[in-house]
Amino acid sequence: MALKTVDEYRERVSRLRPRFFIGGKRVEKLNDHPVSRSVIDATARVYELTMDPKYSDIMTAKSQFTGETISRSLYIHQNSQDLQRRLDMARMNSQKLGTCNYRCPGNEMLPGLAATTWEMDKEKGTDYHKRFNEYLKYAQKEDLVVSGSVTDTKGDRSKRPLDQDPDSYVHVVERKSDGIVVCGAKQHSTGAYTADENLILPGLSCEKGEEDYALAFVVPNGAEGITYIGQYNPYSVEREYSKNLQYMGNPIYGQRETSLIVFDHVFVPWERVFMCGEIDYTQRFISRFAKTHRMNCGGACKVGFMDLIIGATQLIAEYHGISKKSHIVQKITRMIQLNNTCLACAVSAAYMGNEEPPGSGVFMPDDAMSNLSKLNTNESFWEVLALAGDIAGGVAVTMPSEMDLENPEIGKYVSKYLKSAVPAKKRMRMLKFLQNWVAGLHGVGTYQGAGPSQNEMLVLYRITNLEEKKKMAEELANTYY
Amino acid sequence: MALKTVDEYRERVSRLRPRFFIGGKRVEKLNDHPVSRSVIDATARVYELTMDPKYSDIMTAKSQFTGETISRSLYIHQNSQDLQRRLDMARMNSQKLGTCNYRCPGNEMLPGLAATTWEMDKEKGTDYHKRFNEYLKYAQKEDLVVSGSVTDTKGDRSKRPLDQDPDSYVHVVERKSDGIVVCGAKQHSTGAYTADENLILPGLSCEKGEEDYALAFVVPNGAEGITYIGQYNPYSVEREYSKNLQYMGNPIYGQRETSLIVFDHVFVPWERVFMCGEIDYTQRFISRFAKTHRMNCGGACKVGFMDLIIGATQLIAEYHGISKKSHIVQKITRMIQLNNTCLACAVSAAYMGNEEPPGSGVFMPDDAMSNLSKLNTNESFWEVLALAGDIAGGVAVTMPSEMDLENPEIGKYVSKYLKSAVPAKKRMRMLKFLQNWVAGLHGVGTYQGAGPSQNEMLVLYRITNLEEKKKMAEELANTYY
Amino acid sequence: MALKTVDEYRERVSRLRPRFFIGGKRVEKLNDHPVSRSVIDATARVYELTMDPKYSDIMTAKSQFTGETISRSLYIHQNSQDLQRRLDMARMNSQKLGTCNYRCPGNEMLPGLAATTWEMDKEKGTDYHKRFNEYLKYAQKEDLVVSGSVTDTKGDRSKRPLDQDPDSYVHVVERKSDGIVVCGAKQHSTGAYTADENLILPGLSCEKGEEDYALAFVVPNGAEGITYIGQYNPYSVEREYSKNLQYMGNPIYGQRETSLIVFDHVFVPWERVFMCGEIDYTQRFISRFAKTHRMNCGGACKVGFMDLIIGATQLIAEYHGISKKSHIVQKITRMIQLNNTCLACAVSAAYMGNEEPPGSGVFMPDDAMSNLSKLNTNESFWEVLALAGDIAGGVAVTMPSEMDLENPEIGKYVSKYLKSAVPAKKRMRMLKFLQNWVAGLHGVGTYQGAGPSQNEMLVLYRITNLEEKKKMAEELANTYY
């Protein structure tokens, strides 16, 4: 069995010394800062769940190389049922963590890498696939956390990379005999600074002349030349200055923590380069990553979040004594409708999945359904938040702190006036948990993570066979006369 | 092979002499009236498709009794893949007909009947299941069209049947040694007057004292005491008085034709009675029928209709020279999104289906997903119609008739002023086809067929495990302290 | 007083002999055909309302020329209160007729004509305004019905008029000493064939070279060379073949009847030409007409329709015994919300109206609010229809005919099984009335009449002062540092 224990993971991460900044300050040890600690704690929980026999069907799989039991996070789907299990894992992790599980995006890149490197080797005689397989064996054996990053910083998006600061997109600045040197930065990198390895995919469908940008590779956390700059929003501040984690909305695991990864002349040895210059394949990399990502992170993961939000909202309605009111029942039902609709799209994406490309042995979710999974989630998640905020009431944002409850002078007031059908503390914690959703980063985060709606709309239009539908209509309308 | 040819069907139906009225007049022969003829033609087309080797996977199955090839319309699903095939059939029939295939509702009652009669026999020692199996063998052998009806006329819905005209719901008025005598009426009966047999299910979840209403049975078309009164709306009138079918929006197959079936002391022999008095089972009958019906008729069937509407709308946009405009592309994509979302729910309902009750050998779609399939279709279909009407333009309702085009005096004007990027005739036919959708019965029909939204909302709320979601939220919010 | 009685109107219209075709047949006398008769009856009702002292505030005004009492349909708004009265008239007419009042579109062109001809005379030294005033005096004195038409047939909309059949847009083909000769056709012309006069405005914002298309004029009904081809949809057929008007959904007044007006070398004397060649003014004509039209026909008129639909839906809910159910109350309230929102936009358009151009004495609704009025109505009306259909139930489209109720053989069944908390006849009439809305032309008609959503979106974006909003944000975000 190639699974590592949670202690092994914690020990390993405690030895990492990335160049990591947050809130304008350098953080020496990742465990020192409450924000990076929340990422470690979330990841650690995933290691626990993976070892839990109750969840082994969902959390583990058999390595295609060795037959050994490995984390599903390092597995390549080989059939439709694998895809189904994969989305079950995404949903369950979300239910258990209320935030990113930090092993997800990297994992979602693996099938696309396997498929596209296989294709390149076959069509162009490269040896990317061989390298990739070697790397994957290593990662499986060590049960590594592999983060995945794709979004370049882009600068002025009306311009191509070569028409502006060339570092606006990650690219090769030097090719050497033993490897390449890379510059640029990836934003929105989820959990990169606590991962063992950072996997990088191209974020741009490259055109002729942009060969330096057609680039996929992996580097160890903290490789020479890498700087991580953590996101920093009010929730980051709240956690940084918190006297007691219990005062937070998601006490242990926090919000979803990303960073900007800056590559300042970073060297990558050839055996860790999985594409370099093959512009014709960038779109396939992106599209294969996207469809896997949109089924899981875009869809099933958020279904898990919505499960939590629905549960919390129902509890607050009960705490407030209004859960039987017909308009509350109607709204809770609407939340259920939205949540299940997102689930249905992800399930269909798995069920209707296919081997792609044929012969590669790699299974991909159905293109239309995976994009739809993400597209519907954008709209649904936002509406679910609105409904949660509607039911919870203004107190979700105007509430005092649990510190007020503990203050000897005013604790009695808070206790008296914040109680409802349940004691103040219980109610305040659930409200604070909901605050984390309805007034936090998850609304925008969910809209954007795995790509905003317009991306999925473009794909849906492009892949739909309108000719077929036109023919059906013509036949019935008899325009052939 | 137990399949009948389209000619055998046509010959059989030409011999039927139901007591059928439409538009205030008695119709002696079903082929005499253009409305009933459209139902026959649609049904005949289904017989053709069933015999077409290209579609045999979808349209046929193996009888569980004889192993013979039978129409899937008379088949009981035995696994999840059967459910998938069933929804493929629903979608394809809709694509080919643009209206009801008239073998659907009856078929959707069969699994519920199989399951619930099996359960009653097991639990109450009745012999309903045996009777049902005998009947089903007969229907399969003769390849019969079996209509299905469930909705009572209800009178004042704030009252139970016994608190008003007792005939407001179909019920037994006399029990005899050889059978029962039945009164009442079922509305919205799709294709009943051209079917070989009319299958009747209870439309009411019966309470104690309402034993006479807990009733399921089948009778041959035109049994003594039955009167069919056809629906009659502007589209019925248009067809009735049409000089040429080509002037219609769905020339051959027309709109969905239903009728009111009146039972005025109709005798049903015991061997055709599948429930009589078992009030505890009415809810199960309804729920099992509903979940099958909502996946197919509620979901997949309308996906087929939306395929047609999208195709027609895209064509009109092309005819008008606006199909590349960004707002048109955006709207077509939205239609695709809605259509695929409905499909995803139906597919998930099939994929997540289960044997119900265990041991019965009958497969049912997932309860949540099948209800969702219908619920989302209600909203989506209406929006798809709005978008189709938006894109097609006012001419979809203000257009002249093809008769004007053929008129020697003004034909040249119509030809000149109704042409666009295509000739007037081609455009007018496609507009007329769209008129049939955007200004016809399908909007309301789709909302109501298989039950209005509130029904599905109630089921969704009832079957969702809110306790589980609450527990997840409590764990993360740490209200256990 | 310059008002004519309803009898005078009826007498006048009975003398008209336009070249009118419908359903492929020539109609010699307008009163002969049930469709054209419904237009006459609706118009006649407006004459009655105008004479009714109860409504004189709303229906009449004082002529700016003579001070005499005239129909508000022939009045030019001179202040914000006039605009308010105008929308009150639009709403009330809709409430009383359930269809077009047929004096509306022409009226909505008058202020734009007054303003723009005034402007042209002032800026270009033409005498259009003088001609227009003479014409308006005449129309006021005779209390004429003036129809208004704007939408050309357009052919292939990706092409300008000169790049395709030049008759795709109405244009001058010859300029003579005493007048002009005109070719082309206008579609969607509401009530044109029963009006006294047909007012024609350009439907295209003309560019250089398209001077022949910059054209506004008025011609008497049935002028030499004009042919009217009536719209013909299932509702037209139903009325044509109806044995008794009471069997219709809107018995007397029917659906909104439009026609295609074909101009085949029609001569227009110069005194009836209000623009000819002034391409720079076509956009102003369109925009001024549009803003008046979108407040009234686009907004207030449909508020009146929605009043009717809400009333009918509430009645059906009561007839069915479900009006107190919480989900029904919620849906009725939603309908009220939508209806009042459309009203609010129209009211604001009137309230925020301005003299345009300054000095002209003509009042125009606020541009943003009038466009919004129409834009919101498109979406709201469609949703109101959906809710009406949801509450009414499938019987709104599957119902039998009142002829079945009167049939001696089956009348007893219809009477028994269509009754609810009220007798069958009452219920059937109200359902038939709703059918006219939820399964008729009004959904698409309302979306398109006064221009589809994209038109209003374009105007809204164009006229909004985004710079001002940007500055506000910059000030607070302190990007000036």
Next chain:
Amino acid sequence: MALKTVDEYRERVSRLRPRFFIGGKRVEKLNDHPVSRSVIDATARVYELTMDPKYSDIMTAKSQFTGETISRSLYIHQNSQDLQRRLDMARMNSQKLGTCNYRCPGNEMLPGLAATTWEMDKEKGTDYHKRFNEYLKYAQKEDLVVSGSVTDTKGDRSKRPLDQDPDSYVHVVERKSDGIVVCGAKQHSTGAYTADENLILPGLSCEKGEEDYALAFVVPNGAEGITYIGQYNPYSVEREYSKNLQYMGNPIYGQRETSLIVFDHVFVPWERVFMCGEIDYTQRFISRFAKTHRMNCGGACKVGFMDLIIGATQLIAEYHGISKKSHIVQKITRMIQLNNTCLACAVSAAYMGNEEPPGSGVFMPDDAMSNLSKLNTNESFWEVLALAGDIAGGVAVTMPSEMDLENPEIGKYVSKYLKSAVPAKKRMRMLKFLQNWVAGLHGVGTYQGAGPSQNEMLVLYRITNLEEKKKMAEELANTYY
């Protein structure tokens, strides 16, 4: 002129010593804490705007008592134009502050108090109106900030006050010769701790036996027995620990700050009591306050916020180089549509306002339109946030801090990789400003402030004349036969 300068205000507020807690700590001087300071700064800005001659039409009015120029915040509307000016003030304050102006809720209670005390005096011979007028004269003369609070803490909302902790609603615990003693607490009190006076209205429509709860009064800030507990969410923490206000999303004025006001045996002299025991009038108080509040705070205020959000979103789109993309234009237009719709409802509420009760001299907005104004704003504001987040991109929540930009080690990276078409600093400030909206308290705050949707739905249903609409439909459908 009875206006005070901003310095006079600042001097006055610096002398206040309320018992104020926030984040578990007592704050001695209001200027000491960055959160309370932001409230003072926002209020001070309103004093500045009031003195600015440019805005005197909007910000000032003439006292009905003295004819002197006073702040419109202390004025009672006397006609429809006053209402219009009032909403102009609400909108402009929001545009200038990006948060509450803190003089609004108190002001919105004044007309309801004037009207209802007038009515009570007239009908019950009390002298509440006289007291109220005396108080108002005083407030006008001193140009006081009067906060307004209405929402009780409610405890278990399924129970009336007397069935649970009686302090769940503010009530009288003792009546004395010179005044009353009050217990309970009001939540969501906006700007109460920096106001001069706290005005308290009943939050419950009282029934017989609940006379002690039918209570309206005003007390000076920091009266004996009052404790203020400030809201405390991540944005409060961010401000508390901020090293530089410029790093905040709304640097000076912050988010909307409310508090829980606890009344622990607070004495109120009779001359400051405006109702005590008149249960029949509580509903009128609430309804009159609500309709004024829903037009302004519910409607116009949020229109001002949406102006800011639209401006900021358009800027970010320009910064990112995507503002001309058709889907961005479409979305910006949708935001404009929503914003103007909310404005239209508020404008109509003012325009259709009425004297209420007749003879009182007090003008109230139209009931339906003011409720609609709030109801539409709930839905619109949430959608505007979603669109802003969609356009701004994930960086709105994942962005680093301006402290990172100033850090000597990594500033160059942030500067390089956060720039777009504009420098990093400019872009980061605008993103941070948007973050304040799309990931902050305003989504829920706007939904709940002035009452959640269900409240407005209930009012709309109750006040709509359905009988009238039913009659219209019956007339046309001819159910009278």
